Amino acid sequence: DCFKAFYVHKFRAMLGKNRLIFPGEKVLLAWSGGPSSSSMVWQVLEGLSQDSAKRLRFVPGVIFVDEGAAFGKSLEERSKTLAEVKPILQATGLPWHVVALEEVFSLPPSVLRCSAQEPAGSEGAYKAAVDSFLQQQHVLGAGGGPGPTQGKEQPPQPRLDPQSLARPPAAAQTEALSQLFCSVRTLTAKEELLQTLRTHLILHMARAHGYSKVMTGDSCTRLAIKLMTNLALGRGAFLAWDTGFSDERHGDVVVVRPMRDHTLKEVAFYNRLFSVPSVFTPAVDTKAPEKASIHRLMEAFILRLQTQFPSTVSTVYRTSEKLVKAPRDGPAASDSSPCCLLCMCALDVDAADSATAFGAQTSSRLSQMQSPTPLTETRTPLGPCCSPGVGRVQGCGQGACRREDPQACIEEQLCYSCRVNMKDLPSLDLLPPYMLAEAQLRTQRAWVLQEIQDCLIEDSDDEAGQS
Amino acid sequence: MPAPPCASCHASRAALRRPRSGQALCGACFCAAFEAEVLHTVLAGRLLPPGAVVAVGASGGKDSTVLAHVLRALTPRLGISLQLVAVDEGIGGYRDAALAAVRRQAARWELPLTVVAYEDLFGGWTMDAVARSTAGSGRSRSCCTFCGVLRRRALEEGARRVGATHIVTGHNADDMAETVLMNFLRGDAGRLARGGGLGSPGEGGALPRCRPLQFASQKEVVLYAHFRRLDYFSEECVYAPEAFRGHARDLLKRLEAARPSAVLDLVHSAERLALAPAARPPRPGACSRCGALASRALCQACALLDGLNRGRPRLAIGKGRRGW
Numbered sequence A: 001d002c003f004k005a006f007y008v009h010k011f012r013a014m015l016g017k018n019r020l021i022f023p024g025e026k027v028l029l030a031w032s033g034g035p036s037s038s039s040m041v042w043q044v045l046e047g048l049s050q051d052s053a054k055r056l057r058f059v060p061g062v063i064f065v066d067e068g069a070a071f072g073k074s075l076e077e078r079s080k081t082l083a084e085v086k087p088i089l090q091a092t093g094l095p096w097h098v099v100a101l102e103e104v105f106s107l108p109p110s111v112l113r114c115s116a117q118e119p120a121g122s123e124g125a126y127k128a129a130v131d132s133f134l135q136q137q138h139v140l141g142a143g144g145g146p147g148p149t150q151g152k153e154q155p156p157q158p159r160l161d162p163q164s165l166a167r168p169p170a171a172a173q174t175e176a177l178s179q180l181f182c183s184v185r186t187l188t189a190k191e192e193l194l195q196t197l198r199t200h201l202i203l204h205m206a207r208a209h210g211y212s213k214v215m216t217g218d219s220c221t222r223l224a225i226k227l228m229t230n231l232a233l234g235r236g237a238f239l240a241w242d243t244g245f246s247d248e249r250h251g252d253v254v255v256v257r258p259m260r261d262h263t264l265k266e267v268a269f270y271n272r273l274f275s276v277p278s279v280f281t282p283a284v285d286t287k288a289p290e291k292a293s294i295h296r297l298m299e300a301f302i303l304r305l306q307t308q309f310p311s312t313v314s315t316v317y318r319t320s321e322k323l324v325k326a327p328r329d330g331p332a333a334s335d336s337s338p339c340c341l342l343c344m345c346a347l348d349v350d351a352a353d354s355a356t357a358f359g360a361q362t363s364s365r366l367s368q369m370q371s372p373t374p375l376t377e378t379r380t381p382l383g384p385c386c387s388p389g390v391g392r393v394q395g396c397g398q399g400a401c402r403r404e405d406p407q408a409c410i411e412e413q414l415c416y417s418c419r420v421n422m423k424d425l426p427s428l429d430l431l432p433p434y435m436l437a438e439a440q441l442r443t444q445r446a447w448v449l450q451e452i453q454d455c456l457i458e459d460s461d462d463e464a465g466q467s
Numbered sequence B: 001m002p003a004p005p006c007a008s009c010h011a012s013r014a015a016l017r018r019p020r021s022g023q024a025l026c027g028a029c030f031c032a033a034f035e036a037e038v039l040h041t042v043l044a045g046r047l048l049p050p051g052a053v054v055a056v057g058a059s060g061g062k063d064s065t066v067l068a069h070v071l072r073a074l075t076p077r078l079g080i081s082l083q084l085v086a087v088d089e090g091i092g093g094y095r096d097a098a099l100a101a102v103r104r105q106a107a108r109w110e111l112p113l114t115v116v117a118y119e120d121l122f123g124g125w126t127m128d129a130v131a132r133s134t135a136g137s138g139r140s141r142s143c144c145t146f147c148g149v150l151r152r153r154a155l156e157e158g159a160r161r162v163g164a165t166h167i168v169t170g171h172n173a174d175d176m177a178e179t180v181l182m183n184f185l186r187g188d189a190g191r192l193a194r195g196g197g198l199g200s201p202g203e204g205g206a207l208p209r210c211r212p213l214q215f216a217s218q219k220e221v222v223l224y225a226h227f228r229r230l231d232y233f234s235e236e237c238v239y240a241p242e243a244f245r246g247h248a249r250d251l252l253k254r255l256e257a258a259r260p261s262a263v264l265d266l267v268h269s270a271e272r273l274a275l276a277p278a279a280r281p282p283r284p285g286a287c288s289r290c291g292a293l294a295s296r297a298l299c300q301a302c303a304l305l306d307g308l309n310r311g312r313p314r315l316a317i318g319k320g321r322r323g324w
Helices: A002-018 A035-048 A075-092 A101-106 A123-139 A162-166 A171-183 A187-208 A220-233 A236-243 A264-273 A294-308 A312-321 A357-367 A399-404 A406-412 A416-422 A433-451 B027-044 B062-078 B095-109 B127-135 B143-161 B173-185 B189-194 B218-227 B245-258 B262-271 B300-309
Strands: A026-030 A059-066 A096-100 A213-216 A254-256 B053-057 B081-088 B113-117 B166-168
Touching: A002 A035, A002 A264, A026 A035, A026 A187, A035 A059, A035 A213, A035 A264, A059 A075, A059 A187, A075 A096, A096 A101, A096 A187, A101 A171, A101 A187, A171 A187, A187 A213, A187 A294, A187 A416, A220 A236, A220 A264, A220 A294, A220 A312, A220 A416, A220 B173, A220 B262, A236 A312, A236 B262, A294 A312, A294 B245, A312 B173, A357 B262, A406 A416, A406 A433, A416 B262, B027 B062, B027 B218, B053 B062, B053 B143, B062 B081, B062 B095, B062 B218, B081 B095, B081 B143, B095 B113, B113 B143, B127 B143, B143 B166, B143 B300, B173 B189, B173 B218, B173 B245, B173 B262, B245 B262
Parallel strands: A026 A059, A026 A213, A059 A096, A213 A254, B053 B081, B053 B166, B081 B113
Antiparallel strands: none
8 A cells, every 4th residue: 555655656746746747738648568658557547537636637548559560570460469459458448549660651751840849838837727727627517527527628539540440551561661670780770760660650649639748658777778778879968858757859749758766666566466457569679689789788787787786777867867958059059950850859960070989980981081191181071072060961062962872961960879870771761751751851951051041141149230 | 811902002911900990901001090090189179289298197008008109109290298107006916017017118118207106195005005994894995996086196296297288098988988887877977077078178277188099999909009019018907806897898898799889879978968057066176185176175085095094994985974
């Protein structure tokens, strides 16, 4: 009992402390079938059914992504998993969606664009929203019993999502997806790609059905591992977004992690004691040896270190709380700074020849093209015309060059770690069409922007010009 | 199967493959490329202005040997002059052998050498004595904590004695990567905020320090030493097995096996960390006892020595319980 109270309190406190979820808001719960997300869904269900003072006040829906095609599961195995998944989803009583990962091939390029951000709600705005909501409830007759009262105010959600369930995914898409994943050379890059595609898919579903928040069930242990893994992948600049409570890089849809405070052990105990239903779905790295990918290595390392130094996970977690989402050049540049094509974070690469780790890697590539004299000057970049730059396609003035080297043009639009991942992909043509289309569009926009640069009026720094 | 021709001079047979790029190069071209990259790091980061007197922290090991050699080759280009400063921590069976190597190198390169000993600087405390003093405390000895802090003080002192304007150390990319991993695992937000750049610019009267080998991986340093036939001391410190860094080093080795660019990816991550202002260390002032750079009333070296002298060696290690 005490354990349950403590567990539930942690969950509610995490939501309440951050005050990001407004009453009446539609929230999509990303359920993978695993213990943490199952526990999260269970918590939400319990929270919805409590008496009105402490009831959770948002409108949830559940989504399950079927990733079987990414690692070669046959259709029978996938339908078997789906058969296990469906009863659990139906038992939740919430609107649920099942999507297959193949649907990434029919996503529109708009998924990759950061929509306009809503102004961040201040403390006052949250309180005002809660007050007005309570008033509304009161007016509508607060005598309404427990249950999804919000459902009465909106047009009834379809309990079933006929599109994504009735029709199995097109065989061509399945084939394309498995081809894409088979062509990736390392397990590390596969896992990263899978995560990216899954995020985009969930994002798209959330936007399509009007959800403004997505909740994922990452637990404390998983987040500590994720933090260290991302450090090793070169994502040091984005740690706050990847492992913090809220992740607003997509603009209109915010990803929230309410299980951040719960360790895997607690989740396991809770699920066992209170029989929380969960489904085991094999992932791309199930039964992979420890050395297979950076994710596996980090996981094994941290769990092993944890046995020797029991405070490891909590130390890493506390350190992650000290990270901030600092834009590099200050708030003024946030609107115009280019975002990575895949992970949608602000690009973190400098000019090619600077004295940074990135600079060291690019300049060593260029040095192979010159005859070595021991004490040469700092080299003039010879390299391909599309020299890596911060999104601005400097050398790409000529349209012909652009078409010759599409790989480099896509690479320029990626952040450091996405670039490293893409190196493991022999051919970028196998990527889903929405990525290629968006990359093409951005390249064209940048080229056009450069052409008309002289005519554009921009905000000048000095205030004197503006009366 | 005969070796392929060198990728840059196309004349001689390739003798090695660069670990990072897999490029096949002959010995001379590789050494030239290595030197060019170090030069690039120094110039692009504006680390050593012309006319600087540079104190090289020489331990006799491969990193400082390679550093001294490369810098010596680059001195006409950069317009600097070099001084070797070696620190004698008083670790029997290890440091004396290393110092012999340093003396040989100084003689061969004709560079002035200054040796600074812990015994003289820190009131008779050698590392062996420190280890004995902290041995009985039940927990691990944390020798590296003492050694690291005291060595930096000793280096600074040695550099001042020879009139240097900059201090360079031979930290390579692997060291930087291990450091950032270690700092995260131990939750050391202060060090995370401070590290990751190109060295410190020298605030509050301390000499500016930098690490020209920062972007060279350890394998390349070893390869360079091999091809230039440098004589260095290659054994591990006697106290190394107890260090926490060993875990980070082990992890780094595995990461590198899984993905060769992992080392530089970590260095890149370290450069871009954004920590909350509250977590950053306060602006440093001066130590009340010795006048060196300190972020609290006493600099860490004085605090550690204080603890040793009072017979309470763990006094300054970890967070102070009484909020000092």
